[in-house]
Amino acid sequence: MPNIIKDQQISDDSWQVWRDAATLPESGGYIVPLTLWLEHKDSLKALGDIAVFLASDESPKALANDITELNLIAVDFPKFADGRGFSYGRELREQLGYKGELRAIGDFMRDQLYFLSRCGFNSFALENSDLEESLASFKDFSESYQPSIDQRLPLFRRR
Amino acid sequence: MYIYDHFDRQIVSQRVAQFRDQTQRYLDGKISDEQFLPLRLQNGLYIQRLAPMMRIAVPYGTMSSIQLRKLAHISRKYDKGYAHISTRQNVQLNWPKLEEVPDILAELLEVEMHAVQTSGNCIRNTTADQFSGVAADEIEDARPYCEIIRQWSTFHPEFAFLPRKFKIAVCGSKSDRAAIMMHDIGLQISHDTSGKTAFNVFVGGGLGRTPVIGSLIYENLEPQHLLTYLEAILRVYNQLGRRDNKFKARIKILVRAMGAEAFKAEVEKEWAHIKDGDLTLSAEEIDRAKSFFQSPSYETLAQQDMQALALENADFARWLQHNTHEHKIPGYRIVTLALKTVGVAPGDITAEQFEAVADLSERYGFGEIRSTHHQNLVLPDVKQADLLALWKELDKLEVASPTVGTLNDIICCPGGDFCSLANAKSIPIAEAIQRRFDDIDYVYDLGEIELNISGCMNACGHHHIGNIGILGVDKKGQEFYQVSLGGSQGLEASLGAILGPSFAQNQVPDVIEKVLETYVSLRQPEERFLDTFRRVGINPFKESAYA
Numbered sequence A: 001m002p003n004i005i006k007d008q009q010i011s012d013d014s015w016q017v018w019r020d021a022a023t024l025p026e027s028g029g030y031i032v033p034l035t036l037w038l039e040h041k042d043s044l045k046a047l048g049d050i051a052v053f054l055a056s057d058e059s060p061k062a063l064a065n066d067i068t069e070l071n072l073i074a075v076d077f078p079k080f081a082d083g084r085g086f087s088y089g090r091e092l093r094e095q096l097g098y099k100g101e102l103r104a105i106g107d108f109m110r111d112q113l114y115f116l117s118r119c120g121f122n123s124f125a126l127e128n129s130d131l132e133e134s135l136a137s138f139k140d141f142s143e144s145y146q147p148s149i150d151q152r153l154p155l156f157r158r159r
Numbered sequence B: 001m002y003i004y005d006h007f008d009r010q011i012v013s014q015r016v017a018q019f020r021d022q023t024q025r026y027l028d029g030k031i032s033d034e035q036f037l038p039l040r041l042q043n044g045l046y047i048q049r050l051a052p053m054m055r056i057a058v059p060y061g062t063m064s065s066i067q068l069r070k071l072a073h074i075s076r077k078y079d080k081g082y083a084h085i086s087t088r089q090n091v092q093l094n095w096p097k098l099e100e101v102p103d104i105l106a107e108l109l110e111v112e113m114h115a116v117q118t119s120g121n122c123i124r125n126t127t128a129d130q131f132s133g134v135a136a137d138e139i140e141d142a143r144p145y146c147e148i149i150r151q152w153s154t155f156h157p158e159f160a161f162l163p164r165k166f167k168i169a170v171c172g173s174k175s176d177r178a179a180i181m182m183h184d185i186g187l188q189i190s191h192d193t194s195g196k197t198a199f200n201v202f203v204g205g206g207l208g209r210t211p212v213i214g215s216l217i218y219e220n221l222e223p224q225h226l227l228t229y230l231e232a233i234l235r236v237y238n239q240l241g242r243r244d245n246k247f248k249a250r251i252k253i254l255v256r257a258m259g260a261e262a263f264k265a266e267v268e269k270e271w272a273h274i275k276d277g278d279l280t281l282s283a284e285e286i287d288r289a290k291s292f293f294q295s296p297s298y299e300t301l302a303q304q305d306m307q308a309l310a311l312e313n314a315d316f317a318r319w320l321q322h323n324t325h326e327h328k329i330p331g332y333r334i335v336t337l338a339l340k341t342v343g344v345a346p347g348d349i350t351a352e353q354f355e356a357v358a359d360l361s362e363r364y365g366f367g368e369i370r371s372t373h374h375q376n377l378v379l380p381d382v383k384q385a386d387l388l389a390l391w392k393e394l395d396k397l398e399v400a401s402p403t404v405g406t407l408n409d410i411i412c413c414p415g416g417d418f419c420s421l422a423n424a425k426s427i428p429i430a431e432a433i434q435r436r437f438d439d440i441d442y443v444y445d446l447g448e449i450e451l452n453i454s455g456c457m458n459a460c461g462h463h464h465i466g467n468i469g470i471l472g473v474d475k476k477g478q479e480f481y482q483v484s485l486g487g488s489q490g491l492e493a494s495l496g497a498i499l500g501p502s503f504a505q506n507q508v509p510d511v512i513e514k515v516l517e518t519y520v521s522l523r524q525p526e527e528r529f530l531d532t533f534r535r536v537g538i539n540p541f542k543e544s545a546y547a
């Protein structure tokens, strides 16, 4: 079973990413593309546990009506330099009120963990890095100027 | 000046530790070149043609004498004993070693400096009028707001991987010395009839391959909304800006593609979610920021008669006229130090000059120094009575060339001598022009002219907004130069028009000479180059340049 980082701990994980946007998986346990979800919501739900991922050009606004039904939403980073997902994270948490697991998948890197978690991500399918060592990156900074999910007040309101 | 509290110090010191660790992991082969690229860029480190180049942030161009001495030390210990003032008011080292960069950052922290976000696709150092706080035509000091923006943009978790770099400039005076129309966001401070502060927000300006003048998308933004509005702009840009083509990724392309109205509507939709939220500035925070920029303890002095001062000495008189500006306090003057010695790259400064300027800033002021986007330095608070003595000192240091604001006050990027992106060299062009026009009386007769040189389309030398702009281009592997005329910065900003086919390096001084002769023959009394150009158009210049 692959390991991921969840809530700053290494944990087992059985979710698999289903990238085929044309065919439905045959069972639950998959993170499926947004387009597949929007088209086949009912059939997918009948399969059991289903999660959805956003491609980097898909705004989370499309999930506005499904927020409470989903326990896991993932955001795909096609390249680590593509920072759209950082905004999607904040939008999901702060504007759409999403409370479930928010996972980064794809080509992000260890050195982005701190910023990603400040944007609302709490789970990371981090590839090609030693997970144990990577945990250190959550502690890159102990204070930040801006507000975030875990600290609603910007630094200037706390000085 | 802004002074760090324990929060600021902790944040910057953790940054140093973070980059030390990243550099070590890179050297150990645990981070790929590709992944290390944005990490080092966001710490100001480029790998250039000859060596790494490191860009140190000078927030809104303000430095203390202590910081200058540290820069002298760093340039000696880690470099070849000199540094460079960039067109974005920052300080660049040309030859640092990658392994030593974490040590340089640690030394900078000792004097509350850093290299945070001086490069990379993130929010860059916020720039401002170099005369902020002292200019006679100031509406309000831009620096407190720049500092507020600096803190908000520092390690902003959402905006560290934007489509492209993002530059913000703030101007608080009637004449715009910060080129705000040429920035991704330009903020112009204004006062309404009751004296309340507000911002006009320009978006989508920029130089580079596709030069554009910013569009005004919000008038009279109240200060408490400054950060939420900026955040809304950035969020729209981060999501909608193009990422498929690096040359079309700046916000100016997005604003143009959508239209300024539609872009504004998108921003307002986003803003509606966060307006009046946690990021709304409190009056206390604005006051806290302002408290760092209180006027120093000026003496009550009588305003001196500049004409009488000028009688002392003809050379001094010339310097007085060109290199000093009116101060808001009677009896004081703003002094610009020209880093434009012929034969030295524009903006270069030695460790010894740094130290001497640091001393002078303490003897003739309050230990404060500014850097300018014209690649000069400024001593902001000089008593008029001290001007003659100061001039003698500056003259010895070779920073008193009385050419500020003239043809010879050239803005010039590092170009092909240093920069790996260059199409052509730029420094030798600047030198050839300075040598050609070495008759100071002729230069004065030409009056106010801005001549800007960039070594490639990236336009670090701001060639589009030079009254005369020179751009290095590559023509079948040869270095050629395209000349444009009529660009200008400031509130009546305009982009230069291309004169015609490009020229070989040795032709450039001749072409500039012909352009200037044309101007002299066509000008009306007292008419500036720019105004003559605007009146007669490009054709007469074309005819003489290609005759």
Ligand code: SF4
Residues within 6 Å of the ligand: B413, B414, B415, B416, B419, B420, B421, B422, B423, B454, B455, B456, B457, B458, B459, B460, B461
């Ligand atoms: S304009 Fe081009 S050559 Fe000059 S510094 Fe910028 S990137 Fe380098």
